[in-house]
Amino acid sequence: MRISDLSRQTGVPIATIKFYLRERLLPPGTPTGRNQAAYGEAHLRRLRLIRALTNIGQLELTSVRELLTAIENDKVPLPALYALVDRALFPQEPALHSVEGAKQVRADVDRFVKELGWSPDMDAPSRDRLALVVLTLQRLGCECGMEYFLPYAEAAEKLAVQDLDLLPADGVGADRAAVVVRGVLLDVALSALRRMAQEHHATLRFGATKADVRHA
């Protein structure tokens, strides 16, 4: 198919597709003439993957590039692929160590994770990210100590295992693009569902009408 077909099928403007080609996020098509090339299903799929990560996942292009490279490199084992998704999500992590009181909270997080029986890498960005959330909530007066996060951890573990169950038992031949895209997009799904549940239950409890919501 031509670049205009790619554009039509995905809704991505031609200029953006050309940009992805120049940036090598999309591999070049097969030349069919002066300034023309043919693209295949692989291009379509790759383009959808890029848009999912940037538009829905709100990832930066540098993170997308890193993830695409890792998807294509079978030498990167599956757990490393998950670790890379972790890194991609907050590329400009606020430096935790520069925040007052952070050391104590990070130690609390590490103890909490250990008590869960988990052993993610000590450098996993999620450790600092969780510590930053806990510290910030405490600073803002929310009454949520580490024990508040136990149901969160239980839910996270259950969903993580469900995701892994979609893969072949030995991991061989796993759809690596799907691993990445689920890693990113299911966060968004979970957030959307939490928001709907909150709105529903808040309305049940506090009884605002829909009109209240709309005219806020």
Added chain:
Amino acid sequence: MRISDLSRQTGVPIATIKFYLRERLLPPGTPTGRNQAAYGEAHLRRLRLIRALTNIGQLELTSVRELLTAIENDKVPLPALYALVDRALFPQEPALHSVEGAKQVRADVDRFVKELGWSPDMDAPSRDRLALVVLTLQRLGCECGMEYFLPYAEAAEKLAVQDLDLLPADGVGADRAAVVVRGVLLDVALSALRRMAQEHHATLRFGATKADVRHA
């Protein structure tokens, strides 16, 4: 305290604080002399709130401004506050209706939500957002129909109720800033925990060593 104290206690540069003052995200301090003003605990708290929403929640300033206004306006009922958090998260939502096949998936989402017994507003952005995720995953060949999201919905509901239990039963006198900040930050906590659980369980199953992860 002076602006330099605010800066020291929060790690926010003075120039950024001045920008927030100009933009009226922070209320002015009490003038104490030519070009000097005194700031109080309320400023400190407000500044921490802004940083939590922008740095950790990655919200845009226009969304932050909308949320701050709603926090201060007691006429905005609590359910509407949750609805506003929903709207703030994806201000530039990709328009679902422009995507091929979207109508069907949105109908699937609406049926799913109804079967859960939830009744968030039909205009709640999370409905479209979930539909977009489902559609994108299907397009990319992931085998996850709506039933795949049932455990996600159950987890979301449980956590939403736990959050609401932190508020007074009648909602009166609820810490409205805390409602907003938990709404945004607990998504990040949940994502961080899901990531750690995934890395841990992927390593258990597929046995990559930590060295693999680091040298990926």
